[in-house]
Amino acid sequence: MIVAHTLQDLAHSIAGSCVTIGNFDGVHKGHQKLIEMACVRAKARGLVSVVVTFDPHPLRVLRADKTPPFITLTEQKIELISQYGPQVCLLLKFDMDMARLSPEEFVMKYLVDGLNMKELVIGYDYHLGKGRAGDFETLSQLGEKHGFTVDRLDPVSIDNAIVSSTRIRDLVQAGKVWPVRPLLGRFYQIKGEVVHGMNRGGKLLGFPTANLKLVDELFPKPGVYAIWVEVEGEPYMGVANIGKNPTFGNDALSVEAHLLDFSGDLYGTDIRVHFVQRIRDEKKFNGIDELKERIRTDVELGRQILSQPDAAIKLTRPYLGSGPDAG
Template sequence: MTGLARPRPFRVSSFADLDPSLTDAHVAIGNFDGMHRGHQAVLEKVLAAAEADGRPALVLTFEPHPRDVFRPDQPVFRLTSPIAKARIADALGLDGMVTIGFDRAFAATPADAFVRKVVVEGAKARSVAVGWNFHFGAGRSGSPTLLAEAGLRHSFGVTVVEPFSDEGGTAVSSSRVREALEAGRIGEAAGLLGYRWFFEAEVVHGDKRGRTIGYPTANVRLPATARFAHGIYAVMIEIDGIARPGVASFGRRPTFDNGAAVFETHVFDYTGDLYGKTVIVTPVTYLRPEMKFDGIGALVAQMDQDSAEARAALSALTPLTPLDRALLFDRIGG
């Protein structure tokens, strides 16, 4: 089915909610936080299998992140929300995404029952693809080897994808992406992801101070787990399907109140009302760390410089990959 018009909704919470045309599919299974190049290697196996026999290609993932369930005191910095995962999966050419709720009861499902209920009865999978470190079932007792053995019994194929390494020979992982973003190494994160990282959020009311100094901003509040580096960024912000350039600050506003962290974007040459809209923000370049200024004049002078640097950085943008083009560049306008 890949390559044809895909049924909607693209993302559902159970196999029962899938369009009937998406049964008897090839399925990639995993948590896939980040949908990075290693995850894409798994998805490519499913896409190839689906293309070969004209069947759908699906991705099965879980929500919330298992670590948030078992170690709620140590919540993970989530790279991709379910909405972001679906956006990426759609851009890659998959036909649908199933996001199963993950809790302690689901985690206690015996491995053989997981195969029967999820893979055989739920997905009705022709084949599945998983990463080399995929585990499932109570106590993580299910392994890729066990899955392959179950595939022989239940007549579905199993492909296990080995670790995917970057050009330096180091395995790509979600942890490496998080570390790069936390350090402000945006380019490194993009190289690991195969696209420029983005997040979606709703624009909320702020103190409206920016408009008084010539820099009105679209403010979004992010989860406390969003631990990417505080500082100033050149960004693209998608509003109503159109990606526009801007400059953004993420941090505690030390010149004013040093309060809770807020992501504030000044959208260049835009005057529309954004309150209540969900926007998609793509940090492109980390310009500098957050700073405290002696007064408004010094702050505005620095903001003028930041804006000029952001415009220059964004004017030189080129797609990293076809996926990066689909997620960002095909949406640039205005």
């Protein structure tokens, strides 16, 4: 997949395209079907499949003081988008100048003139342009005027409810990470560099932990979780504590992951933590011995959970190319 940040990066190299556009926060099952639909339509018509998305998320510009924590940071969003087959991802910088464009101005500048768009695929509730005026009907009228067709994907529902970024966010923040998997098609994950913590895990408790430098925005509810920890593409069973370590009187949020059946130095390494199931609330213990005994129980529960067939993890990391033959 070619990743471009401006139309100039593509150097007018696209003779005709099928485009889907959106914020794609989480790249959930609804987003995946939208991207796959655009790819199928592009292939059927001999067009280039293009995903257009934005950085920062438009809400960060339009409502900076009221934005929710986003499910995926930009790097992960692009990585996930690439897994569903588009040939090009155009990652546009969103600013107030772009926000002021009418639907027709945006469509003509970026999609028709910029990408030679012949077909547009949008989600059931997508709007673009100033005041969100560019709905399906408006875009269809623009298509008749400027020579492109518009397709709309119906809502994707799982467990009798529409898949949405808001639904996923609410579940994660409530600690309900297991029900998130079918909505994302994967476990919810965060990524971070392993940094030095308080040096209590191994030395004091006998359970060494990897302490993450937190860069993600969305974290599960404080507590203990069964997790998979991805180290250089290899998964390891683990148990994570999210919270403030009340037994030790901390006041800063931390994520500490204990890897089962792993030995090695992880300092300075980027790892991914995939949240599988919540084990318990975070709590304050009466002393070190009580805490150590509870950790032993958590580790055993984590191993039991992760040993179940439906808790298995499959890792895929696509190559993100940048040249004309990437795809």
